[in-house]
Amino acid sequence: MRRLSSEDVDIIDSLLERALPGSYGDVRIDSYAPEEIALTASVPAGGAILTGTERAAPGWRAWVDGAPVEPVRTNLFFRGLELPSGEHRVLWKYQPRWWWPLVCVSTATQALVVATALALRKRRAALL
Numbered sequence: 001m002r003r004l005s006s007e008d009v010d011i012i013d014s015l016l017e018r019a020l021p022g023s024y025g026d027v028r029i030d031s032y033a034p035e036e037i038a039l040t041a042s043v044p045a046g047g048a049i050l051t052g053t054e055r056a057a058p059g060w061r062a063w064v065d066g067a068p069v070e071p072v073r074t075n076l077f078f079r080g081l082e083l084p085s086g087e088h089r090v091l092w093k094y095q096p097r098w099w100w101p102l103v104c105v106s107t108a109t110q111a112l113v114v115a116t117a118l119a120l121r122k123r124r125a126a127l128l
Contacts, residue, residue, distance in 0.1 A: 024048035035094040043083045050090065051080035059096030064088050 025043040027050065032038075041050055049072065054060075056079035062071045064081065065088055074080035081090065 037092040039090040039092075041083055041088045041090055043085050043088065045085045047082065047084045049074060049080050050083050051075070051078055053078060054092075055079070057094070059094050059099070061093050061095050063091040063093075 025041060025048055027042075028040045030038040030040055037052075037054075039050075043050075051074040056071070056073045056077060060071060060079055062069050062079075062081055064083065069081055071079045071081060079092075083090075
């Protein structure tokens, strides 16, 4: 069995330092809603990957300090972001690409139903 040298100990200390909670910085949850999460992250020199325990669904979009960024998949299932060092405002929003077309179709359908109901009501009143 080989003895650990001081270089090996330095490497192990470095790995432990990066693996311990808080060694990558701090994160504060500013607001948390089902479709929007706002965070403030303080990242030390060297940057870090901010990861959460929410599922990495295709509709999630992310912004760091107001600029759009590409989310990364972490641990095969969760979503995360690469953050440079410093203080950052992170915003996650659930906005599937098909969201606005569905909102437009839904609104048009509701307007059509209301217009049809009013027309039928007027026609019925005219028959009586």
